[in-house]
Amino acid sequence: MRVLVVEDEPQLSLRVEQALEMAGFAVDVAFDGEEAWFLGDTEPYDAVVLDLGLPRLDGVSVLRRWRESGRIMPVLVLTARSRWTEKAQAFDAGADDYLTKPFEMDEVVYRIRALIRRAAGHASPEIVCGPLRxxxxxxxxxxxxxxxxxxxxxxxxxSYLAHRMGRAVGRSELVEHVYDRDDDRDSNVIDVLIGRIRKKLKVEVLHTLRGQGWRLEPPSDG
Structure with missing residues (x-):
């Protein structure tokens, strides 16, 4: 899963980035509103952590532009502002969740996981696919x-395939969602990793669809 962190305070940005990376996410970082708007409008993020008090373009304006252009990724807003009117502005602009500074890094991780899970239609943190849990x-x-x-x-x-269980996921989509911008995006590595996953699972739940990609689904009864 790929997450964009938008925070202009370098130390806080680094802490959030590290917490998300330790939790298994691929993370990109933006330090101002203009860069954030561009990345969010052109890259396929699974979720965004967005500060409101940004230079060049404020967070509410960034979020409103994303929503107006049809970007639907879940957004967790971070801010030092605690007044309800400011929270309401963020929700009106399209925010999905809200955290007021200071906050625990673990809470950011758990809230991002929950937002991604719910966006994919899963209520529970556990996803079951036949014998696979x-x-x-x-x-x-x-x-x-x-x-x-x-x-x-x-x-x-x-995890990405599980969140989209039953749906074909193409190579380019998978590469875009499991690597950050700085990674070497060699799509051939995906085939190697898929092969390793299959060998470790030892059950027929990860299917190759010629010309389409891969699909995670329970094994057929036959």
Whole structure:
């Protein structure tokens, strides 16, 4: 899953970025409203952490522009402003959740996970696909009750496919959502990682669709 962090305070931005990366997210960072608007309008983020008090273009204006252009990724607003009228402006502009500074880094992680999960139509942090059970909060995987150890990148791929279970996910889409801007986006590596995931799971839940990509779905009864 790929997240954009928009925060002009360098130390806070770094702390949020590190917390999200430790939780398994691919993270891009913007330090002003103009850069944030451009990235959010051109890159396929699964969620955004957005500060309101930004230079060049304020957070509410950034958010309103995204929504007006049809960008629907969930947005968690961070701000030092505590008055309800300012919170209402953010929600009116299209915010999905709100945190007032100071806050715990773990809370940012949990709220982002919940926003992504709900946007994909999952109420529970656990996603079940036949014998496969994925705990998206703890980043753990089980098959028939036995834990399967995945690397961070392998889990990121499996988690993205699980959030879109039953739907074909193309190569370019998968690459865009599991790598940040600074990663080497060699799409051929995806094939290697998919192969490793299959070998570790040992169940037929990850299907290749010729010319379309991959789909996660329960194995057929037959």
């Amino acid at each position: 994925i705990d998206t909060g703890a980043a753990r995987v089980w098959v028939d009750g036995q834990q399967v150890v995945l690397t961070a990148q392998e889990f990121r791929i499996l």
